[in-house]
């Protein structure tokens with residue numbers, strides 16, 4: 080029995096998480112995956128009601144689960160970034176979820192904004208470091224709003240933090256068995272301390288002689304992702320660059336409506352979420368695309384050991400997209416609940432065909 084913490088959060092979080100959980104229910108009826116859900120209220124409404132963002136007790140409660148499913152955090156009524164820092168970063172840092180895994184895969188050619196790019200040319204995984212870099216909060220602002228104002232943000236990379244995420248990426252390149260290529264993405268030419276990535280990448284690579292290594296500076300990596308995405312298999316990248324490059328990747332696979340991520344600490348409780356954010360303007364309108372959350376559920380099943388369930392969800396989503404039953408991944412293309420229905424129909428059809 081797996082216990083899953085559910086945090087729908089803000090904006091469209093509720094609506095997309097509802098569909099994700101309906102798909103989970105349909106899949107578990109097929110595979111026998113057993114789970115128990117526990118819902119948590121954290122987000123803007125809870126904060127406005129109680130003054131509480133994400134208390135220590137909530138973080139402790141998270142540790143008692145096998146996985147966390149998060150919808151989205153962020154609300155225009157509240158200071159920019161306050162809830163995101165408290166809840167999303169709070170969980171990433173608090174649970175030491177040092178890998179942010181972001182698959183970028185094209186399921187149907189018509190979804191990609193690049194002319195003539197076929198699904199076989201876009202199937203890569205970004206391994207984003209998730210606990211260091213520009214996100215550590217080392218820095219600040221002095222003399223705010225004066226002519227002498229100074230703003231400092233330090234990027235921090237530790238040997239341990241860098242090495243472990245690089246090792247995870249090498250392992251993944253080996254496990255995935257695609258082209259067994261791992262690309263390091265950094266900016267060590269201009270940001271010289273990033274040389275720690277270069278050195279550790281080379282050193283850890285000695286343990287993986289069968290993995291072909293490659294390197295791209297972040298600016299060039301953006302260029303190559305558009306020009307020749309088929310050249311990538313697994314990419315490993317620092318926190319901020321990984322944040323940026325995965326929005327680019329999301330567009331290539333058809334939009335933020337499908338992009339999901341797993342915040343992982345192998346062997347420990349991990350968190351799964353769509354990467355799109357709370358999109359307040361779509362809230363309550365039943366127009367948000369739930370596919371990204373469904374794909375987050377897919378990653379969660381895989382992480383929790385139900386490989387059959389994960390494969391079933393992926394195939395169901397692929398079918399719904401390839402047949403254009405879900406015509407696009409944009410908001411409003413199809414009602415949120417209808418998209419959930421269609422994926423569940425595909426799950427049942429696939430299960431029926433197999434059984």
Ligand code: IPM
Pocket residue numbers: 163164167322354
């Ligand atoms: C993401 C988001 C977050 C990030 C924000 C909401 C803090 O953009 O998961 O990609 O920057 O990591």
Ligand code: MN
Pocket residue numbers: 322323326354
């Ligand atoms: Mn982002």
